Amino acid sequence: MKKVTPVLLLTAMAAIIPLEALAQHRANTNGMTCGEARTIVRRSGAVVLSTGTYTYERFVKNRSYCELNQTVKRVYVSTRDDNRCNVGYKCVYFDYYSN
Numbered sequence: 001m002k003k004v005t006p007v008l009l010l011t012a013m014a015a016i017i018p019l020e021a022l023a024q025h026r027a028n029t030n031g032m033t034c035g036e037a038r039t040i041v042r043r044s045g046a047v048v049l050s051t052g053t054y055t056y057e058r059f060v061k062n063r064s065y066c067e068l069n070q071t072v073k074r075v076y077v078s079t080r081d082d083n084r085c086n087v088g089y090k091c092v093y094f095d096y097y098s099n
Contacts, residue, residue: 026050029077034085037077041088049087051077059088066091 028050029037041047046065050056063072072089079085 026056028052029079029085029087032079034079034082034087037079037085037087049077057090060091061088063089063091069094 026048027040030050030052032040037049040049041059042061044061046058046060048056048058057075057077059075060066060072063070066072070091070093073092074086075088075090076084076086079087
C-alpha cells in the first residue's frame, strides 16, 4: 500500500473546503447602531466595515492611521438608528492644487 504524501493530502483538503469559508466576514454599519459603529472604529483605530451589500470603507480613529501623504476627512454612514452617523474619518490624499 502506498503512503499518501502530505502535498496530495493538502491538495485534496483544499479542494473540499468551500471558498466562502475563506472569505472574511465584515460587520455591516446598516445592522448596528451609530454608537456601536463609532465604538468599533475608536477601539480598532482602523477598521474596514461594510456600508451596504457590495460596498465597504476603511474608517480610522485619527490621522495617525493614515499614510504620511494623507489627511483625514470626516465620514458619515447609514446605521440602524441614524442615516447620517459620524463614525470617524477616512484617509484622503492631500490636494496640493486647491486652496
